[in-house]
Amino acid sequence: MxxxxxxxxxxxxxxxxxxxxxxxxxxxxxxxxxxxLPYMTYQPFLPEVAAGSIEARHAVVAHRRHLTRTHVVTxxxxxxxxxxxxxxxxxxxxxxxxxxxxxxxxxxxxxxRTFPIPGIADNAIGLKTIEEAVAVRDKLMSNFDKAASLPAGPERDRLLTVVVVGGGFAGIEAFAELRSLASSLLSKYPQLRFEDTHFHLIEAMGRIMPEVSLKTSEWVLKDLAKRGASVHLDTQVQGAEGGNVQISTGEVIPSDLIIWTAGVxxxxxxxxxxxxxxxxxxxxxxxxxxxxxxxxxxxxxxxxxxxxxxxxxxxxxxxxxxxxxxxxxxxxxxxxxxxxxxxxxRGEETKNYFHKNLGAVAGLGLYNGVFQSGNIALKGFVAWVAHRGYHGLAMPTWERKWRVLWGWWHNLWLGRDLVNLQTVQNPRYIFEEFAARPRPAADAAPAKPAVTPPAEKRTGEKTAETPAGEKAAAAK
CATH class of the missing domain: 3.50.50.60 (FAD/NAD(P)-binding domain)
Structure with a gap:
């Protein structure tokens, strides 16, 4: 065989x-x-996972559950x-x-695909895996927790600044979804205002989303600007050391969350x-x-x-x-x-792969999206419905489709899930903090135990002596 x-x-x-x-x-x-990895990741869902719109486990497909006749080796x-x-x-x-x-x-x-830019390897994070999407979501939400306890100033601005590098579909979707998440978080933090959050997209080309028409990409730029986002076109990242993003215009953007989506x-x-x-x-x-x-x-x-x-x-x-x-x-x-x-x-002939691109569809946050197929362009809510409809059907297996659709239905009535589980990346921290550890062995000979001197007899008191039999028992 x-x-x-x-x-x-x-x-x-x-x-x-x-x-x-x-x-x-x-x-x-x-x-x-x-x-x-023991699962397949449906990567088009990663921006929604990062925004808390899809449960992370629902965006992956377990190999061993759905491949019943294949030997799976992890x-x-x-x-x-x-x-x-x-x-x-x-x-x-x-x-x-x-x-x-x-x-x-x-x-x-x-x-x-990255470049040898100082600080990128140490301070940035990609968006190609489910683990990265979860880490981005938890990082942003944890930064809101920290910023809410700080007075206005450079440190709070740094925590509330997000920088996304790359203006392709992956970068735009991640950028827009995180902007949408940040806007929804503000209602839970009365200490923070919309003006305190800063979102920067850096793209080396003169336009974003080359998969759609220029007119459609310009509409996306205007839509992002309405939501307080800053897009830097014809701009390159020159450094990111210490979380300070240096760009070719000479500007320095301090940020605690740098997301790299500039190619694969x-x-x-x-x-x-x-x-x-x-x-x-x-x-x-x-x-x-x-x-x-x-x-x-x-x-x-x-x-x-x-x-x-x-x-x-x-x-x-x-x-x-x-x-x-x-x-x-x-x-x-x-x-x-x-x-x-x-x-x-079976000794038969092969056939060539042929597929004409059906178009491009992207989610830009809750109830907003863009769709392009030939000369047909849809924007806003209708495009968002098309985005969810297409990817909901494209998700492999009916078991996973149902989990995703059921999650979307719950979020429609209950709102997006805003639970922050960043500590799951270090699950033993609370156990380690309070766990009892053996005392280190002393290098020198143990000192004689300190003897507590007997209390001085007060005036008029009698000191009771311990019987000899009790002394012997105590010695044993």
Whole structure:
């Protein structure tokens, strides 16, 4: 029975395994999926998780619950020797080992792409994982708690200042959702005013959201300005040391929350640790039928999809001729890959991946959004409904769909959940603070115990002597 190894359990990897379970007959192939996390993250929901509009656990899909015929391995693939068809798997505990396969599917996704700017690595946070989204939400809410106890001044301003770097869809959605969260928090903090909160978006290009028309992006800019947000176009970050964001205009913005969304890159651990062909942008060279290789020749037994791959966009709408790294392409590529891989195992022909972009939709906070499809543009509440409708249906499995929809329904009547659980990132703090510890052993010989002198006999009092028998008992 041929062995199929799927490297990565994100959107593309999960869907590939899920659809292979549907297409493959029992006993036709043995499928193993390796990922360091036990769940798939639905990344379009991360801005709403950061804003408290979606429960964090509802934005992920557990591998072991929904992949019933796939061997799920929670570990990292740290090396691919496709010449020998062997991958190196490194588990969180224990020694690394080699795994032999017949077909490999690389869907390791992407990570935040940063630049060697002083202070960014130490002070900023990305928004590519569910853990980062939760940390951003809790950080903002904790800063409100701290600022409410401080007088007006530089320290309070720093705590209430949010800086988002990157004006693409991810950055704009995160920026707008956090602005919406901050506005809703103000009603709970009478000590703070709207003017005390400061939101800055920094974008190196001369416009935001290149996925939509210029007219639509300008509407978004005006909408953000109405909500008190500052957008810095044609501006680069030059430093972020000590939480002081230095930008190319010469301005310095002190901030306690710096969010980096300025681009992604293919997972370097997998790409650099293997011998599969890589194109100039660091992605695995992939054909239109999702096989690794070029139009002239393909690598036997190797496939790729999602953000880690450079897949030709046959619709003609891709940047540089390739599909852009987004969830819309990842899920559709995974579905086509599963069909093509099944066809190869049965000696049948493959089909090319073709998908014309349906448009772009973004949430800009509660009851506000933007939608663009061709020349059609929707804004405001209608676009927000389209945003939630599209992503609610796109969430994999009905079990997860129901959890998300049920949470939205509750929030409609009860309001967004404003519980701050930042201390969950250090759950032992209260136990450690009060836990009893053994006293350190003394280096020198123990000193003789101090003897309490007997109380002096008062005038007119008699001192009772302890009988000899009681003294002996006390000595024992």
């Amino acid at each position: 041929p062995k199929i190894l799927i490297v990565g359990g994100g959107y593309a990897g999960f869907y590939t395994a899920w659809k292979l379970e549907k297409h493959l007959r029992k006993g036709e192939a043995d499928v193993t999926m390796v990922d360091p 570990a990292k693939v740290t090396g691919i020797n496709h010449a020998q068809k062997v991958a190196t798997i490194t588990p969180p505990v224990g020694e690394s080992y080699e795994f032999a396969y017949d077909q490999i599917v690389v869907t390791a996704g992407a990570v935040s 890159m293919a997972n370097p651990t997998v790409v650099r640790g293997g011998d599969l062909p890589v194109e100039e942008r660091g992605r695995i060279q992939t054909r239109a039928d999702l096989r690794v290789g070029t139009d002239e020749a393909f690598v036997e037994g190797a496939w790729a999809a999602g953000d880690v791959s450079a897949v030709p966009d046959l619709s003609g709408g891709g940047v540089g001729g390739y599909c852009v790294p987004n969830a819309q392409h990842a899920v559709r590529q995974a579905k086509r890959l599963a069909k093509n891989l099944t066809a190869v195992l």
